[in-house]
Amino acid sequence: MSGEVLVKANLLAPRPPEDAVTTHPALLSALAGFLREKGATGVTVSDSPGYIFQDQWEELFRKTGLDSLRLRNVTLRPLVDDGLVEVAPPNGITLSTARVARLFMEAPAVVNAAKLKTHVETEMTGCIKNLFGIADTATRKSAHRSPSHRRLAEGVVDLFSLRIPDFNVLDAVDAMEGDGPSRGRPVRTGWIFTGRNALAVDVVGSFVMGYRDPWKIPLIAAAAKRGLGPKGFDEIELEGCRWEELSHPGFRRSSSMVRWIPTPLRGWAHGLVSLRPRLDPSLCTGCSVCARVCPVDAIKMQEGRPVIDRGICVRCLCCHEMCPVGAMKVHHNLLSRLF
Ligand code: SF4
Ligand code: SF4
Structure with a gap:
């Protein structure tokens, strides 16, 4: 080279x-x-x-x-x-x-x-x-x-x-x-x-x-x-x-996957098991990074804290990925926890 x-x-x-x-x-x-x-x-x-x-x-x-x-x-x-x-x-x-x-x-x-x-x-x-x-x-x-x-x-x-x-x-x-x-x-x-x-x-x-x-x-x-x-x-x-x-024993995969579901049902099931962002206010510094990275502008800063519009959120988890202090957690609903 x-x-x-x-x-x-x-x-x-x-x-x-x-x-x-x-x-x-x-x-x-x-x-x-x-x-x-x-x-x-x-x-x-x-x-x-x-x-x-x-x-x-x-x-x-x-x-x-x-x-x-x-x-x-x-x-x-x-x-x-x-x-x-x-x-x-x-x-x-x-x-x-x-x-x-x-x-x-x-x-x-x-x-x-x-x-x-x-x-x-x-x-x-x-x-x-x-x-x-x-x-x-x-x-x-x-x-x-x-x-x-x-x-x-x-x-x-x-x-x-x-x-x-x-x-x-x-x-x-x-x-x-x-x-x-x-x-x-x-x-x-x-x-x-x-x-x-x-x-x-x-x-x-x-x-x-x-x-x-x-x-x-x-x-x-x-x-x-x-x-x-x-x-x-x-x-x-x-x-x-x-x-x-x-092969490495015990490598834990990301929890957001729905591999156990037959392919034709995945679209339907994904909504039931997919993960959502959830704020841990005790960690949040109010830096607004999450609001800036959100691809659909679902996050608005209110009184120094991010508020997510669930009707707009597409659950991409970019806010979770980019929060510098780990305050935007991944929330697992009951079904995703089960599986
Ligand atoms: S990126 Fe993290 S610390 Fe910054 S406002 Fe959002 S949740 Fe809070
Ligand atoms: S999960 Fe994605 S769409 Fe939803 S609030 Fe976070 S960055 Fe925005």
């Missing part, structure tokens, strides 16, 4: 590496060294983190531990530094147009350095979901307004299709279980997965999470259907380990 290389990390929020929310700085440091050895003349690590943190770059770099990379001659840059370009995803299903970072689209080479986590909406997040971060806030909100998780998954794949990364690295050393991508629990697997094909790497990551048929995850199914990677285990060549060594 020669010339300048852009590393698209997962820098979702200013959280310390041990929370397993962001790509670990030690992995990024080693990756930068490796890329230089392979001929890269410069390495830039970048992301466009969740909505509101875009004006807190130095805090983000400090808290995630990335500022130490500067000592190794790695450039840290906001992904939107060079502005946005408007593009039409090829065969876009959820998104007919998207505004995405010029820096990403025009970089001579791109390495996708993702984090393995559960996700309350897309079930898992890895290499494919990591490229959701190349879009601006309006494009992301538009995808989040999708009427179903499947439709959102198609929106993620719409964005991924815009520019296929040259190489993929999935940081699963400390992955996340439970209600990821920001409020789950770290779980040590010890693995780092790499590969040219993002979908293949995500399949391996899902296998570690305990999925015996990763193609049942809407995100992976959508990418496979569009021919972006393997459609079965026999199309993946593992090096350095065997499948039976990979």
Whole structure:
């Protein structure tokens, strides 16, 4: 890999590496060294983190531990530094147009350095979901307004299709279980997965999470259907380990899934078991981040506290994902708790 290389990390929020929310700085440091050895003349690590943190770059770099990379001659840059370009995803299903970072689209080479986590909406997040971060806030909100998780998954794949990364690295050393991508629990697997094909790497990551048929995850199914990677285990060549060594016992999945329900009934049942955001007033600082990220403006700040209009809320859980202090909880109704 020669010339300048852009590393698209997962820098979702200013959280310390041990929370397993962001790509670990030690992995990024080693990756930068490796890329230089392979001929890269410069390495830039970048992301466009969740909505509101875009004006807190130095805090983000400090808290995630990335500022130490500067000592190794790695450039840290906001992904939107060079502005946005408007593009039409090829065969876009959820998104007919998207505004995405010029820096990403025009970089001579791109390495996708993702984090393995559960996700309350897309079930898992890895290499494919990591490229959701190349879009601006309006494009992301538009995808989040999708009427179903499947439709959102198609929106993620719409964005991924815009520019296929040259190489993929999935940081699963400390992955996340439970209600990821920001409020789950770290779980040590010890693995780092790499590969040219993002979908293949995500399949391996899902296998570690305990999925015996990763193609049942809407995100992976959508990418496979569009021919972006393997459609079965026999199309993946593992090096350095065997499948039976990979599975991690007791990896807790996100609680928002309804896999036990037959497919024709899922739409109906989803309403009965789907999760809702619920405020814990004792933790809320009144920062209004939740109101700003809500894709359908269902949250209004009243007397310094967020109030959710349940009639408008589409239960995307973005407010839960982005609340900096974890005050917007996920509420499970009786049926979802049962199952
Ligand atoms: S719920 Fe969280 S994001 Fe919303 S105002 Fe309170 S602290 Fe801020
Ligand atoms: S209130 Fe929260 S869960 Fe509901 S639509 Fe807004 S961001 Fe999504």
